[in-house]
Amino acid sequence: MSQNEAQYLNLAKKILTEGHEKMDRTKTGTRSLFGAQMRFDLNEGFPLLTTKKVFFGLIKSELLWFLRGDNNIRFLLQHHNHIWDEWPFKKWVQSSDYTGPDMTDFGLRAQNDPIFAAQYNEQKQIFTDRILNDDAFNQKFGNIGDVYGKLWRSWPDNQDDGVVDQISRLMSEIKNNPNSRRLILTAWNPETTPFAALPSCHVLSQFYVADGKLSLQMYQRSGDFFLGVPFNIASYSLLLSMVAAQTGLQVGEFIHTIGDAHIYSNHIEQISEQLTRPMHELPTLKLNPQVKSIFDYHMADIKIENYIHEDPIKAPVAV
Ligand SMILES: Nc1nc(=O)c2c([nH]1)NC[C@@H]1CN(c3ccc(C(=O)N[C@@H](CCC(=O)O)C(=O)O)cc3)CN21
């Protein structure tokens, strides 16, 4: 039995039973707890949940997108990854450039009204086609703003009008000064992030080296426990593994600290179903040892082996 996965399931149970009923920005409603922590020892296996299928390909392309310093969803679409579509789409339908049918509250309405859902899917298809094929449109509407990728690789540096590449700095600090207590990656710029399509959720990470092992703790201000959190656990465990591989360290623990940990009211049935399912042995992560820089990984260099899982469980994403 996986202690790693058991922590996720136990915390899910706790949110269900002890969570506050709390309304939220998306008007969906949640059960929510404040301040939660899970520790994943990566030596136990790679923490990709087995009680439902988690699509690792989507996690890889999203992390490679962050590491490119990219904040435009075209790269994701080229990799058939649609997990970020809704937020730039929202900017488009709220703009004066948009002339199609009214898309107010599209996330909620598409769940309850099949006629509207068809219209929404049609507009979404038009949007993603234009992001892929129309450069001017892509420039205007494809960006998600000053979050993750942009801030990781090109944090605005006001002193000399340049940028700070936090990842490159971290790589050399971990190699040259592993005992440092300043191995910080931040993704919350108070000047710009609050105005992004969706302000960063994983806002602060700290790396830590002891006994030849690299660990990482990440603070997530807001965690969608059924849809987002399984992705976040795998994504940061992958980042930790890649940084360890490129700094000659073994992997240690990924420690996941969450502020508002919530289960949306329309995910309760799904997560309850997940809680009845058996756990399987965790899979193994294989990184291509030929890759010599954190920036040179491609999709095929990252593989998950022996992933035995239960069926996927579908749920609507709150926009
Ligand atoms: N409400 C909400 N929850 C999130 O987890 C979330 C956001 N918004 N906004 C930005 C990103 C995008 N992330 C997402 C968005 C959707 C899925 C999702 O729907 N996952 C499905 C598979 C989707 C597919 O196959 O395309 C799943 O079953 O895990 C996961 C992460 C995480 N983030």
Ligand SMILES: O=c1ccn([C@H]2C[C@H](O)[C@@H](COP(=O)(O)O)O2)c(=O)[nH]1
């Ligand atoms: O990586 C991510 C990104 C987003 N989320 C979830 C957490 C919340 O449910 C929403 C964001 O809404 P806010 O009102 O801005 O908190 O997205 C996630 O779990 N993981």
